[in-house]
Amino acid sequence: MSEDRVPVVADGAWTDDVDEEEGVVVNWFAKEGRRVTAGESLCEVQVEKVSVDIAAPTDGELVEIVRDENAEFTIGDTLAWIEPGE
Amino acid sequence: MTVDRELTMSRAIVEAIGSEMRENEEVFYMGEDVADYGGIFDSTQGLLEEFGYDRIMDVPISETAYLGAAVGAAQQGMRPIAELMFVDFFGVAMDQIYNQMAKNTYMSGGSVSVPMVMTTAVGGTYSDAAQHSQTLYGTFAHLPGMKVVVPSTAYDAKGLMHNAIRDDDPVVYMYHKRLMGLGWLPAPPGPKTPVPEEDYTIPFGRADVKREGADVTVVTLGLHVHRALDAAESLAADGVDVEVIDLRTLVPLDRETVVESVRKTGRLVVVDEDYRSFGLSGEIVSTVADEALDSLAAVERVAMPDVPIPYARELEGEVLPGTDDIEAAVRNVR
Numbered sequence: 571m572s573e574d575r576v577p578v579v580a581d582g583a584w585t586d587d588v589d590e591e592e593g594v595v596v597n598w599f600a601k602e603g604r605r606v607t608a609g610e611s612l613c614e615v616q617v618e619k620v621s622v623d624i625a626a627p628t629d630g631e632l633v634e635i636v637r638d639e640n641a642e643f644t645i646g647d648t649l650a651w652i653e654p655g656e
Numbered sequence: 657m658t659v660d661r662e663l664t665m666s667r668a669i670v671e672a673i674g675s676e677m678r679e680n681e682e683v684f685y686m687g688e689d690v691a692d693y694g695g696i697f698d699s700t701q702g703l704l705e706e707f708g709y710d711r712i713m714d715v716p717i718s719e720t721a722y723l724g725a726a727v728g729a730a731q732q733g734m735r736p737i738a739e740l741m742f743v744d745f746f747g748v749a750m751d752q753i754y755n756q757m758a759k760n761t762y763m764s765g766g767s768v769s770v771p772m773v774m775t776t777a778v779g780g781t782y783s784d785a786a787q788h789s790q791t792l793y794g795t796f797a798h799l800p801g802m803k804v805v806v807p808s809t810a811y812d813a814k815g816l817m818h819n820a821i822r823d824d825d826p827v828v829y830m831y832h833k834r835l836m837g838l839g840w841l842p843a844p845p846g847p848k849t850p851v852p853e854e855d856y857t858i859p860f861g862r863a864d865v866k867r868e869g870a871d872v873t874v875v876t877l878g879l880h881v882h883r884a885l886d887a888a889e890s891l892a893a894d895g896v897d898v899e900v901i902d903l904r905t906l907v908p909l910d911r912e913t914v915v916e917s918v919r920k921t922g923r924l925v926v927v928d929e930d931y932r933s934f935g936l937s938g939e940i941v942s943t944v945a946d947e948a949l950d951s952l953a954a955v956e957r958v959a960m961p962d963v964p965i966p967y968a969r970e971l972e973g974e975v976l977p978g979t980d981d982i983e984a985a986v987r988n989v990r
Contacts, residue, residue: 596839597664597848604660614664616839640842 575651576628580615582645591645593617595637604632606652613649630654663851664837666698668810672817673700673737675855677707680735683821686713686722687739687775697777697836699739719749723774727756730772735821740776743792743830757826758801771824773817778806779832779879779929780972782841786964789972791878793928794935796828797906803827803860804906808835808881811849812904815858822857832878832929846882861908865917869899872986873917875940876927877903880977884927887982898986906936914940915947922953923989927982932959954989958982 580593597614600606611623612632626632630652637649663671677683684707685700691714694701704712715722719740726738740746746753753774761769780789797804803825807813813831820827835847866881867888874884881902888898899917903910918924924944926937937957944952958977966972 594839596842597837599662599667601660601662614839619840621839 575633575653576630577648578612578624578627578650578652580624580643580645580647580649582617593643593645595639595641595643595649596621598635598639600632602632602635606630606632615643615649617645624649626652628652628654629656660850661853662848663810663814664698664843665807665810665813665831665847666695666701666836666838668814668851669699669817669831670701670703671851671853672814672855673821674703674706676735676818676821677703677711682734683737684711684713684734685737685739686715686726688715688717688741690714690739695739696741697831697833698838699775699777699831699836719745720752723749723752724756726772726774727752727760727770730770730826731760731768735771735773737773737775737821740774742788743776743778744787744790746776746792746795753802754799758799761825762801769824770826773820773823773827773829775829775831777833778830779834780965780976781834781879783967783969783972785967789965791830791832791930791960793830793877793906793930794939796830797909797936797939801826802907805829805860805904806877806906807831807904808866808878808902809847809849810837810851812858812864812902814851815856816860816904818855819857819860823860830878834879835882844879844882846885858904860905861910862904863910863913864902864904865899865913866902867898867900869897869921871897871899871921872923872925872989873899873901873914873921874925874927874982874986875901875903875914875917877906877936878929880927880929880982883977883979884982886979887986890979891983891986896986896990909939909943911943911947915944918944918948919951922951924952924955925982925985925989926955926957926959927977927985928957928959929977930960931962932957933962935959956985956989958985
């Protein structure tokens with residue numbers, strides 16, 4: 571089951587110039603259990619005073635939020651899991 | 657599916673502005689740091705990429721010049737939105753706001769209208785001192801000619817912004833910085849709400865009862881809607897049933913909802929982040945005195961004392977109306 575799930579990753583792809591590896595989750599725009607669409611903003615994170623949106627990597631259901639609002643993370647961490655589906 | 661989507665207040669405001677700009681090419685936005693920066697409180701985040709520099713315009717630091725330009729553009733049929741970065745800066749452009757924007761419709765005998773929106777950031781709670789922390793609700797609501805909007809949630813903010821842009825009169829749209837949902841200035845729980853993707857309007861002059869209650873009426877707006885709701889929650893545990901009214905617009909003011917509520921509860925607390933004297937709290941109390949004095953058993957005001965807002969965190973916390981102050985006031989009128 572769990573290998574079917576797709577991670578929502580704070581991969582740092584929005585910049586090639588990050589000195590800090592730590593960030594904080596600022597806002598979630600979706601709750602667990604919601605259907606999401608690939609490309610829609612799921613949450614906003616902040617690294618080095620820069621805020622960026624993390625988009626859903628696939629269509630599906632947001633089954634688990636791993637890092638809630640105000641939680642810290644390291645670039646590369648999984649923030650949430652999506653179970654793919656139409 | 658879309659009903660579940662939650663937005664911060666800043667994103668809800670931006671969504672309304674973007675939608676109006678797509679619908680009507682006469683709508684444009686100007687202000688300090690609104691283009692490349694996206695607004696220092698995220699009030700225009702992402703709009704430059706879609707609409708470009710012709711319609712999302714950074715301006716030099718002269719509020720007199722660009723607010724005056726907005727008044728002129730509005731009179732010529734455009735629908736400008738001009739941002740006063742902090743409401744505290746209004747003094748440098750007082751003639752443009754008080755004498756031109758607010759009065760030109762009247763002075764021209766109705767031959768021009770001024771369909772502009774002046775957006776502005778208000779409020780304290782983050783140690784920005786006396787010249788960057790005021791709300792000045794009363795200062796704008798006092799002078800005839802301007803409509804005044806103060807949203808407290810993302811849902812309300814979007815509907816009120818649609819209405820503000822479509823209104824043919826000048827509208828002052830005052831958003832509280834603490835409610836916008838910024839990374840560096842986190843919002844309390846409450847302002848982030850589900851927001852429909854489609855357009856909708858919330859009419860001016862209609863207060864919203866954010867919590868129904870039978871014992872005490874609390875009338876407030878902006879950030880303090882959420883503080884009043886927190887106070888109501890903890891008072892409920894002691895068996896005190898508080899009604900919380902969010903005014904949403906000051907001009908026009910929904911006096912009817914306030915008076916109706918006091919007729920039911922007989923007890924009134926007005927909570928205002930603006931200064932205590934000569935302002936909103938006095939206006940609400942006198943409205944109730946005018947129209948429902950026989951119903952009014954007790955009344956109290958919780959407002960900013962008449963002092964400049966301190967920089968020091970502890971002192972600012974002392975003068976700002978807090979949840980505990982609201983609770984104490986409610987207990988006093990019980």
